Amino acid sequence: MLNIIICGAPGCGKGTQSDLIVKKYSLTHLSTGDLLRKEIAMKSDLGIIADSYISKGELVPDAMIIDILLKYVENQHDDSNGIILDGFPRTVAQAEALEVMLKQLDKEISVLVDLKVTEDELIDRLLIRGKTSGRSDDNMETIKKRLDVYHKLTEPVNDFYKSRNSYTPIDGMGTIDEIFGRISEVIDSKR
Ligand code: UDP
Numbered sequence: 001m002l003n004i005i006i007c008g009a010p011g012c013g014k015g016t017q018s019d020l021i022v023k024k025y026s027l028t029h030l031s032t033g034d035l036l037r038k039e040i041a042m043k044s045d046l047g048i049i050a051d052s053y054i055s056k057g058e059l060v061p062d063a064m065i066i067d068i069l070l071k072y073v074e075n076q077h078d079d080s081n082g083i084i085l086d087g088f089p090r091t092v093a094q095a096e097a098l099e100v101m102l103k104q105l106d107k108e109i110s111v112l113v114d115l116k117v118t119e120d121e122l123i124d125r126l127l128i129r130g131k132t133s134g135r136s137d138d139n140m141e142t143i144k145k146r147l148d149v150y151h152k153l154t155e156p157v158n159d160f161y162k163s164r165n166s167y168t169p170i171d172g173m174g175t176i177d178e179i180f181g182r183i184s185e186v187i188d189s190k191r
């Protein structure tokens, strides 16, 4: 089993690289952000609540996210080689909950890939994406807020995984192929 976490600041390329990793290693892709956007599109109760946080650049509360994850895992009966968690855990509390959940399933995280991208580049990428994404959070004001929230609440998750020896920073600057090459090397070394 290959269970990977891909993390990093908003705009670091988690989604893009996850798509490539999923194809190459036959993993299941779980993006909590994508799940939330699906709920928003369906205008479900959950989606309406989630949207009120996301459009402000804030995190959806831990309990809601953990609930979504539990439901997803319970309904997941496939024969993939493992899972890639994209954009989760976003807080230390979520990382702790994930660890308990995996232990119960007799699973563990193989590696955490942290994509490192400069702040200027992140902002450029998100503003460009905002022109076509239709996402309520890809505008300058919300991007600034998301970066603040990332530094305050999400970056500490890295220390959690450092203490479990699964943390691997990767240079997230360059072409998509270059970055994918770097990630593949790390994954191959864990198999
Ligand atoms: N979000 C959240 N918890 C999650 C995933 C997403 O609160 O586990 C919210 C949060 O407001 C975030 C937004 O959804 O800014 C977009 O998530 P996504 O992972 O798509 O953002 P990215 O960092 O990839 O741009």
Ligand code: MG
Pocket: 014, 015, 031, 033, 087
């Ligand atoms: Mg994303």
